[in-house]
Amino acid sequence: MEILEDKPGKQVLLLGNEAITRGAIEAGIDISTTYPGTPSSEIADTFSLIARSLTKQKKEPSFYFEYSTNEKVALEVAAAASITGLRALTCMKHVGLNVASDAFMTYLYVGCKGGHIIVSADDPSCHSSQNEQDNRYFALFGNAPMLEPSTPDEAREMTRIGFELSEEVKLPVLLRTTTRLNHIRGRIELKKIQKPRGKGHFEKDPMLVTVPAIARLQHPILLKKIKQAEKISEKSQFNKIINVGKPNGWGIVTSGVSYNYVKELADDMKLNVRILKLGMTHPIPNKMCEDFIKSSKNIVIVEELEPILENQFKVIAHDLKSKIEIYGKSSGHFSRLYEYNLDIVADAFSKIFKVKNPIIKPKESKITLPSRPPALCPGCPHRATYYAVKKAAPKTTIYPTDIGCYTLGKAPPYEVADLLLCMGSNAGTACGFAVATDQKIISFMGDSTFFHSGIPPIIDAVHHDHDVVITVLDNRTTAMTGHQPHPGNDFDGMGRPAKKILVEDVVKGCGVKHIEIVDPNKIKETTEAFKRALAFKGPAVVVSKSPCILLENRDKKKRGEKIYVYEIDQEKCEKCKICISRFSCPSFYYGEDETILIDSQQCNGCGNCADICPFEAISPKGVKK
Amino acid sequence: MKGKINIILTGVGGQGVITAANILGKAALKEKVNVFVSEVHGMAQRGGSVNCSVRMGNVSGPLVSSGTADIIISTEPIEALRYIQYSNKNTKIITDINPVIPYTVSVGMEKYPEIKEVFNELNKYGELYKIDAVKISKDAGALITKNIVMLGALAATDVLPFKPENLLETILENIPTKFKEMNKKAFEGGLKAIKKY
Incomplete structure (x- = not known):
């Protein structure tokens, strides 16, 4: 390596x-x-x-x-x-x-x-x-x-x-x-x-x-x-002054990635400046900063987000009783929002230094382009869980959600994400909704999130008998960030065997009396399980267990197993559109004359569409290549 | 080398755009050219819109700025148009002609524009080269080599500060032996498609 x-x-x-x-x-x-x-x-x-x-x-x-x-x-x-x-x-x-x-x-x-x-x-x-x-x-x-x-x-x-x-x-x-x-x-x-x-x-x-x-x-x-x-910090190799052109009293203070924009634009815009590049930014080198202020007439501070260097420089200038002009966020030249780039910094520099902005204003095409928003993958077991939930739950149900792939349930047609704060917040906010309203509550979190910070709010729900349904979408991995293992796996990050902890064992240990363990790919059974959980008075936990389809298919390929892709029998299809509009798998598309087709390149062979089709028009056909 | 080279690579997640950008970075490093490769993909996954900046030479900022791209390489026609703000009238635009329909279109929520209109529009913004990279990659052996076809096309222009052979060498160094022949064909196919223009 x-x-x-x-x-x-x-x-x-x-x-x-x-x-x-x-x-x-x-x-x-x-x-x-x-x-x-x-x-x-x-x-x-x-x-x-x-x-x-x-x-x-x-x-x-x-x-x-x-x-x-x-x-x-x-x-x-x-x-x-x-x-x-x-x-x-x-x-x-x-x-x-x-x-x-x-x-x-x-x-x-x-x-x-x-x-x-x-x-x-x-x-x-x-x-x-x-x-x-x-x-x-x-x-x-x-x-x-x-x-x-x-x-x-x-x-x-x-x-x-x-x-x-x-x-x-x-x-x-x-x-x-x-x-x-x-x-x-x-x-x-x-x-x-x-x-x-x-x-x-x-x-x-x-x-x-x-x-x-x-x-x-x-x-x-x-x-x-x-x-x-x-x-x-005063002597740090990471804090240094770089001269560009023939410095004439102007100084720029910057750190992190902002330095890259400052350096390139100072060269391109032919500025005559000294750049104080701070690499050790806490504590800042006070003496070095004082000297920089004393030897400058004007200072520009370029830092993304909060005016942290700017405020410290203002304090130093104040203590020095310096009359120096400081340009930055409070002068209105730079924003506290979002990341910077060459365009943003060039625009500010052109106003501060009164030089021509070398960057052309971006043109935009008048043609409206379709978006490519992130979506649950074809075959994702979360889609099956959400489909079952929507079948089981009344319209006014509140869906607190959490951080992971399943947050994508926010998009239509599912719209099963109503509030998101942070890791584990689904279950805590579920408890609050239960206290504050008479609405039904079904919350969602992944298995990695459950171990991370999902357990204390479940204990809260048990101890106070909050009437909530808490769902753990157990796909046996931390999928969103790149399939890292977690305590629910039988191996660790070093590839060594590890003790596997079952979500349902923990939930049982917390004292939850109503636990449903379902395979979401069995959509009818999953729907019934959610109905029972909703009917139960007090906290209920549904553990929806099915591995991430990407990992499952990778393992199948390793084992030499075939993955069958699904196809629609056009003779049997009545064009009810349940598969494409309500199940909403991205591998479905409209062909000519409103025919509905499945893209075999995208289909991951979960087969859930065959289950939800009322006319039995969908069945496995070819083998996925 | 003197000056700067600004390259935008765009396409749809899963088409090997990020891999192609990384290979370009490695080729530049090998030729002792200063380089930054930057992926802007956020939450994009398979099927999402992907955009990479590759900057070479006397550069510090990692991202190409508006109107400064020397070339836009796109593995999908509307993805070239999505990032057209990087172009100026001298920008070369090389795109594959084969649309990848987003699911927002396939389920009827949004519309994919007329492909002719897309090409007409691209033509207004720069010097357009259209290639059938799907066909070239399949002829070479597999669709998965489409990103290498696009690198071949890039190498055929005068944008890079090194020769096509140097880029091909880096490509082959980064590919398992059994796929080398296929990728070599794909690269040469892309190269030829532009040379023919």
Whole structure:
């Protein structure tokens, strides 16, 4: 594997996320933990791929890796390892840090021993997220040193050096990335791989037990550490000034991917500026920033989302009693919304620097194009569950939903997604609706979400006897983020055998009295099960068990089994359109004269359409190629 | 190399657009050309709209900006039109002529425009090359090589800072032995289709 090659100086093309994994390997990583979430997933998936491939070859991986139950557990597992002196990395998407924040905030009081990198993958523009929160606030909130890479190679280097920084100040370091770093490929120059430490040793220390008396002692220690980190920031190789043209008093301050836009446009627009590129953005190098303000007449601050650098610069300028003009979000030149690009930054620069915008205004075709929205795959078992639910439930039923492929049930014709907050919120909000209304409630969550944070609200429903139906869509994988295993699987992220935990066993243990276990592909039985669950007074749980069709078909192919695709007998078809309009499988389409056809390329052979056809016009025909 | 090269690759999820973009990136790296490859796919999966930026040379920003594409390579006609904001009058547009009908159209919720109109429109925005990449890929051995046909077509233009042979070499390095011959044919098929223009 290229990513494991110990060839310093060799150049390879890596995804930003793979580059972070490589950086950790170069630093001799001992333990890596995660809960999968876009845009962070490939960091952990790369650790998993390496571990599984070595396990397969009967070789011992040089690190321990796990897909933890959720982000908080992931952080706790790695924090303990770090406290014994091992090097650890924990990665998650931005909202994952909300889940882990309870551990995060006090972990900073306690501090670490072995270097610990916490990667937050933020998602400006919400490409695949429920919000676009700016996690740089977490560094300020908790007093964590923070690094923000601009390119994949810088991400690799910041990860590698980040471990040293973490060990020097004895604090976990937040490596804050965004989608446009995680998901770009760029040139990486490999550095030497260090040997991991292997085993840690725990030294007992009363300062690790944060009872109030200890916490009061730890807080000033934390502030001292962050002061020490500021000194490091002043000399950090990641904070630097780049001159473009003949600088004439204008300065630009930027960090992360925004630097890429600033640098390219400063060259293209022939600006005469000094660019202060901040890579270590918490604590910012105060002295360096003061000097930058003192030696500039005007400063432009370019950062996506929140005005975090901007506000800090305003404070420094205020303390200096400087009259400097600061352009940024509060001046109205930059937005707090969405991710930036060359177009957006060029537009702002043309107004601030009063130069011509080199980028042509985009043209749009007048032809209306059909959309290609994401949809449940042909053969997805969630579709069958939703079809049964709609048959069983009254019109006014409320459908709290959750994070996963099944959120796509929001689209017509199913429209079975009424409220979504975060991981696990389906069942908690279901309880609230039960208290507040007389409407029926059926909530949905996936199996990975169930283990992640779906269990406490089920306990709440049992303890308070909330009249809800909670559905666990058990497709035996974390499908949306790329089929990562979870506690319901009999193997782990390193490809080793693992104890499989059944959803229904947990639910039973929580005290749920009415549990229905169904195969959604048996649509009639599933409909009846939902009817019974709705009729039951108190909390009922339906576990709808059928594997993700993509995994099922992959396994069938491996075993040499045939997958039969379905076809419509045009003689028998009465064109009632139930299959195409109400079941809504994307492999169905209209041919000429309103005939209904199945695209054999797309059909995954689940056969559910044959069950729902009232005229028995659909049956398996050819073998899928 | 001096200057910048901006390439947009678009198509439908499952047609190998991201793979093609990555191969281009690897070819550039091998030729010691600075490169960024960027996938913009959000929640897109099989059947969704996919768009990749490949930027080479003196570039820092990972995404192509409006009106600056040197070439748009599309494995589906309306997907070329969907990202037409990247074109200027000198932009080359190479598209496969075979529509992939979205399910929103097949279930009657939306309409696929007249294909002639799509080509007329594309013609207004740049220098249009239409190829039957489905046929070329099937002739080469399998539809799955369609993305390689498109790379062959790209190599036939003067956009890349290296020779078609260099790109083909990288393609073959990244493909299992038993599929090499098929992909070589696909590449050459795409190359020829543009050279004929």
